[in-house]
Amino acid sequence: MIGFLFWSIVAVVFMGIGISNRKSEQAVGFFTGVKPPVVRDVKRYNHAVSMLWFISAVLFEIMGVPLLFLEQNSPVFMFVIFGVVFLIIGMIIGYLRIETKYKEQI
Numbered sequence: 001m002i003g004f005l006f007w008s009i010v011a012v013v014f015m016g017i018g019i020s021n022r023k024s025e026q027a028v029g030f031f032t033g034v035k036p037p038v039v040r041d042v043k044r045y046n047h048a049v050s051m052l053w054f055i056s057a058v059l060f061e062i063m064g065v066p067l068l069f070l071e072q073n074s075p076v077f078m079f080v081i082f083g084v085v086f087l088i089i090g091m092i093i094g095y096l097r098i099e100t101k102y103k104e105q106i
Contacts, residue, residue: 007064011057018053021046038104045102052094059087102105 024046029036039045063083070076087093 001068004064004067007051007067008061011061011064012093014053014057014060015036015076021053022050030099037102039102040104042101045098048098049095052091052098056087056091060084063087 024044027036027039027042028046028049030049061078066076066080
């Protein structure tokens with residue numbers, strides 16, 4: 001139960017990032033330490049990035065549901081961990097597609 005609580009806090013942080021991105025007036029970044037790209041339409045770009053965070057938060061929360069039912073140190077947790085790895089890879093691929101779509105051509 002405590003594990004799921006912490007898991008849910010992370011999902012709420014993802015939602016908070018999405019809300020912050022949606023309300024931002026300037027282009028938002030995704031990768032830490034990398035300046036955000038120069039984009040053609042900042043509002044649509046920010047909405048796309050915020051949707052990426054919202055979808056990731058929902059999927060992350062769904063992947064955490066087994067934490068409510070499994071015993072501690074269950075081998076099924078490996079599937080949850082692999083799911084998180086694939087979620088992060090999917091987020092990166094999704095962001096790179098968003099960046100390609102909205103990046104200003106120089």
